[in-house]
Amino acid sequence: MTGGTPVAGETLPGAGGGDDDAADRVVCHVDMDCFYASCERLRHPDLAGEPVVVGMGYEPGESIGAVATASYEAREVGVESAMPISEALELLPRRADADPDDPDAPDPAEAGRYVPVDLDFYEDVAGEVKDVLRDCADTRREVSIDEAYLDVTDRTAWTVAGEDPADPPPSAAAGPAEARTLAEGYARHVKDRIEREAGVPASVGVAPNMSAAKVASDADKPDGLVVVPPGSVAEFLAPLPTADVHGVGPVTEETLADFGVETAGDLAAADRDRLAEALGERGPELSRRAAGDDDREVTPTGLPKSLSRESALPTTADEGTKRETVSALAADVARRARERGCLYRTIGIKAVEPPFDVNTRARSLPGPVDDPDLVEEVALDLLAEFDETRVRKLGVRVSNLDFAETDQATLGGFDAGDGRGDGDRGAGDDARGSGARTVATDGDGGKLTDWVGGEPGSEDDSAAGDDERRTADGQASLGDWS
DNA sequence: TCTGGGGTCCTAGGACCC
DNA sequence: TCTGGGGTCCTAGGACCC
Numbered sequence: 001m002t003g004g005t006p007v008a009g010e011t012l013p014g015a016g017g018g019d020d021d022a023a024d025r026v027v028c029h030v031d032m033d034c035f036y037a038s039c040e041r042l043r044h045p046d047l048a049g050e051p052v053v054v055g056m057g058y059e060p061g062e063s064i065g066a067v068a069t070a071s072y073e074a075r076e077v078g079v080e081s082a083m084p085i086s087e088a089l090e091l092l093p094r095r096a097d098a099d100p101d102d103p104d105a106p107d108p109a110e111a112g113r114y115v116p117v118d119l120d121f122y123e124d125v126a127g128e129v130k131d132v133l134r135d136c137a138d139t140r141r142e143v144s145i146d147e148a149y150l151d152v153t154d155r156t157a158w159t160v161a162g163e164d165p166a167d168p169p170p171s172a173a174a175g176p177a178e179a180r181t182l183a184e185g186y187a188r189h190v191k192d193r194i195e196r197e198a199g200v201p202a203s204v205g206v207a208p209n210m211s212a213a214k215v216a217s218d219a220d221k222p223d224g225l226v227v228v229p230p231g232s233v234a235e236f237l238a239p240l241p242t243a244d245v246h247g248v249g250p251v252t253e254e255t256l257a258d259f260g261v262e263t264a265g266d267l268a269a270a271d272r273d274r275l276a277e278a279l280g281e282r283g284p285e286l287s288r289r290a291a292g293d294d295d296r297e298v299t300p301t302g303l304p305k306s307l308s309r310e311s312a313l314p315t316t317a318d319e320g321t322k323r324e325t326v327s328a329l330a331a332d333v334a335r336r337a338r339e340r341g342c343l344y345r346t347i348g349i350k351a352v353e354p355p356f357d358v359n360t361r362a363r364s365l366p367g368p369v370d371d372p373d374l375v376e377e378v379a380l381d382l383l384a385e386f387d388e389t390r391v392r393k394l395g396v397r398v399s400n401l402d403f404a405e406t407d408q409a410t411l412g413g414f415d416a417g418d419g420r421g422d423g424d425r426g427a428g429d430d431a432r433g434s435g436a437r438t439v440a441t442d443g444d445g446g447k448l449t450d451w452v453g454g455e456p457g458s459e460d461d462s463a464a465g466d467d468e469r470r471t472a473d474g475q476a477s478l479g480d481w482s
Numbered sequence: 483t484c485t486g487g488g489g490t491c492c493t494a495g496g497a498c499c500c
Numbered sequence: 501t502c503t504g505g506g507g508t509c510c511t512a513g514g515a516c517c518c
Contacts, residue, residue, distance in 0.1 A: 147517095247517085248516090282515090360512060
């Protein structure tokens with residue numbers, strides 16, 4: 001190493017505040033508590049206080065499917081997300097099966113309520129949550145239906161508020177009791193508004209960066225509010241197990257344990273070169289985050305990078321069944337892509353062999369298309385390799401997406417009545433000027449693609465007028481390293 | 483345990499080009 | 501033709517997240 005500049009800017013905890021603006025950011029992470037279950041309680045108030053299990057692929061009376069969300073009451077008896085419903089039923093019998101006349105029936109007092117997922121309804125509720133978030137922060141990143149980061153630096157501050165003995169004490173993890181900040185008050189305001197206006201509870205974490213805010217929102221669930229002011233981030237994270245660091249899953253946790261790295265504090269202090277050897281660039285990055293060092297900006301959620309559908313089936317080698325399944329999945333993916341006004345250039349399949357061997361195959365086309373028949377054709381062609389294979393799950397995916405001719409209107413994905421969305425086609429009001437690639441989709445989804453202006457090779461440096469896709473992409477993928 | 487569905491990012495190797 | 505290096509695109513798989 002012969003570089004002149006210092007290696008990774010290691011800011012000592014609490015020592016970086018002065019000249020570094022980043023240390024003064026106020027980031028909230030809002031995480032809805034068992035969101036699906038909370039939504040069910042919103043419309044079925046009799047579920048309040050009861051163990052609730054929301055199952056995907058679940059049908060009333062059956063024991064198929066998996067747990068999408070379990071309420072905290074259900075978690076207390078061991079029901080977890082992703083658990084097969086059949087297993088959940090062993091831990092938590094179904095209330096509907098309770099029958100006073102049947103000695104074998106479960107005791108109603110120890111039974112839970114099982115309901116199937118109703119995503120449309122949850123999206124409605126999520127929309128109301130988003131309305132609140134929009135109101136509370138200009139810079140937001142919505143990570144999923146029930147989770148978002150807010151940069152509220154321009155709405156509040158880390159200034160310590162006047163002491164008020166009448167107020168409840170600051171959250172336990174917030175450190176010294178005197179550190180009641182304006183940021184905490186603001187976060188409480190956000191949290192209360194969500195509860196009041198959307199009717200569902202949230203946990204909120206507040207910290208000077210995204211990863212610490214994320215951990216903070218998890219630290220006191222449900223209904224939590226945890227504030228980690230600048231200067232106490234490393235101290236807050238240090239005792240937590242590595243698995244609590246965002247990005248550390250079971251495999252990485254195990255690898256770290258082999259290094260003797262058990263806590264976030266260990267991870268922060270670990271030799272980053274060795275981490276890089278074992279984990280690639282992810283290693284040092286996780287170490288920095290564990291140390292409370294995370295410069296990523298809160299960037300708005302970009303456009304999706306892929307769309308897929310998959311479905312489990314009883315393990316089968318039957319070619320007809322597999323082809324039918326893939327055809328149906330292909331049609332669905334293509335329909336969704338069209339609804340969102342998005343073109344795709346790569347079509348792929350996934351075939352899962354028991355027990356859990358994932359195979360993927362993909363093929364790229366010369367240019368982006370919107371062509372359901374082609375999705376099916378390519379998917380079936382890729383599937384041919386697995387004609388003899390026993391599979392338990394099949395999937396179809398389109399990627400290399402191109403939203404060239406759409407605009408923000410469809411971004412949220414909620415614009416229902418979009419059936420005849422051809423109206424904006426070819427309107428060309430986007431001012432995407434010269435040199436940009438255009439795709440002719442005359443009528444509906446002609447697959448012809450042509451290149452207007454420069455050759456593929458030269459288009460990159462003439463990129464001045466390139467479309468918004470570039471920006472979205474760049475930000476999304478560079479976000480980690482900012 | 484017989485693991486549901488929809489995503490993201492990263493990595494590694496090969497093809498191809500200059 | 502060989503050698504070398506750099507860059508990009510594509511595919512497949514892995515890890516992770518919600």
